[in-house]
Amino acid sequence: MRKLYVVMVGLPARGKSTLARRIKECLLEEGIRAAIFNNGDLRRSMLGMESTEAEFYNPENSFGLLARENIARRNMELAKDYLAGAGEVAIMDATNASRARRRQIEEYCAEFPILFIECANEDPLLLDACIRRKTQLPEYAAYSREEALKSFLSRIRYYESIYSPVGEEQHWMRVDAVTNRVIAERPCDHSPYYPAIRDSVVSTWVRCLYLVRHGQTAYNLEGRIGGDPSLTPKGLSQARALATHLQGKALPYIFTSTRVRSHQFAAPLLAERPDATALAMPEFDEIFAGECEGMRYEDIHRDKPEVAKARAADKYAYVYPGGESYADLRERVRRGLARALFLAGDEPLLIVGHQAINRTVLSLFLHQRNEDVPYIYIPQNQYYHLSVTPRKKIFELIKFA
Numbered sequence: 106m107r108k109l110y111v112v113m114v115g116l117p118a119r120g121k122s123t124l125a126r127r128i129k130e131c132l133l134e135e136g137i138r139a140a141i142f143n144n145g146d147l148r149r150s151m152l153g154m155e156s157t158e159a160e161f162y163n164p165e166n167s168f169g170l171l172a173r174e175n176i177a178r179r180n181m182e183l184a185k186d187y188l189a190g191a192g193e194v195a196i197m198d199a200t201n202a203s204r205a206r207r208r209q210i211e212e213y214c215a216e217f218p219i220l221f222i223e224c225a226n227e228d229p230l231l232l233d234a235c236i237r238r239k240t241q242l243p244e245y246a247a248y249s250r251e252e253a254l255k256s257f258l259s260r261i262r263y264y265e266s267i268y269s270p271v272g273e274e275q276h277w278m279r280v281d282a283v284t285n286r287v288i289a290e291r292p293c294d295h296s297p298y299y300p301a302i303r304d305s306v307v308s309t310w311v312r313c314l315y316l317v318r319h320g321q322t323a324y325n326l327e328g329r330i331g332g333d334p335s336l337t338p339k340g341l342s343q344a345r346a347l348a349t350h351l352q353g354k355a356l357p358y359i360f361t362s363t364r365v366r367s368h369q370f371a372a373p374l375l376a377e378r379p380d381a382t383a384l385a386m387p388e389f390d391e392i393f394a395g396e397c398e399g400m401r402y403e404d405i406h407r408d409k410p411e412v413a414k415a416r417a418a419d420k421y422a423y424v425y426p427g428g429e430s431y432a433d434l435r436e437r438v439r440r441g442l443a444r445a446l447f448l449a450g451d452e453p454l455l456i457v458g459h460q461a462i463n464r465t466v467l468s469l470f471l472h473q474r475n476e477d478v479p480y481i482y483i484p485q486n487q488y489y490h491l492s493v494t495p496r497k498k499i500f501e502l503i504k505f506a
């Protein structure tokens with residue numbers, strides 16, 4: 106049988122809708138007719154503001170319960186009609202948090218196989234940022250930020266009280282939505298769509314990433330490494346030039362390292378975007394040079410010739426005494442990037458990184474040979490613009506100052 110229901114499962118703010126959109130895109134690109142049926146959209150159009158209140162989600166509120174049942178049923182009907190016609194894959198996007206709700210789907214949509222895809226994300230930093238972001242949605246326009254946060258958190262608690270993970274269903278996949286990994290699965294091997302779906306789940310998706318290195322610092326001028334220096338007047342003017350260059354561009358997510366130069370560089374961008382989510386991530390801190398922090402390259406050559414020699418021989422694997430190597434950076438940058446990409450979902454993001462960090466970020470996309478990574482070109486007046494989906498890869502180096 107060539108038709109399939111895909112049913113998303115997961116608590117709010119776990120990345121279900123982003124994943125549903127990606128699955129649909131992958132299927133459409135393969136010429137497979139797919140559509141999304143989203144309970145939330147239906148709820149907002151049928152009930153509006155009334156369904157924003159947290160109490161609407163209280164499992165003991167019979168009005169809310171009935172209204173949500175009706176919406177779920179309506180959405181199942183729409184999905185069913187779609188597959189009864191020309192549609193090939195119907196993606197049902199909702200929390201589908203309880204086993205009871207999933208059983209209803211199994212009973213009502215019994216004519217075709219169902220693949221349940223559960224999105225998990227227990228990273229507290231990401232959850233917090235995602236939840237805060239949700240409170241900026243039009244749905245919460247009539248609420249203050251604090252009221253919206255309180256209300257959304259209690260909505261989540263109501264869902265948690267009825268939540269049960271997938272496992273009893275015939276076909277399911279549990280996905281770590283941050284790292285794009287399949288944690289466990291009971292595959293739907295006989296479905297011709299399974300490979301494309303799995304591919305969209307495990308692929309890295311970056312709609313629009315601006316990867317920038319901070320501008321000139323006093324240390325850069327002197328050839329010193331590491332430390333926490335500030336930008337020079339030239340560095341500050343490079344920061345303003347970037348803001349002018351990106352003026353008018355949507356940039357809802359801006360990530361920096363925890364270093365002063367990275368913050369200073371992002372400041373003009375953020376000044377124009379008061380609603381942007383700005384996060385300082387230690388994963389993006391520059392390579393730590395241990396005993397060599399703050400030294401000039403020429404000092405290292407003179408005072409620690411063994412360091413200079415060993416590093417020149419294998420710059421990728423070389424670990425600074427008491428510090429890090431490029432090889433060490435790989436895991437922490439990968440973690441930071443996964444978190445940043447999860448948060449941004451399909452929206453544009455910008456990272457203000459450092460020389461070794463940006464080399465590592467690029468290497469994660471370019472699959473460079475390790476020995477080439479420490480030599481990737483990372484100027485301070487140009488940025489890399491990346492757009493990477495399973496079927497499209499764009500890398501551009503763009504001058505802004």
Ligand code: F6P
Nearest residue numbers: 329330331391394459460461479
């Ligand atoms: O010189 C600036 C800098 O960001 C240093 O802080 C860092 O140690 C260095 O670049 C990394 O580049 P390389 O690995 O080429 O020394």
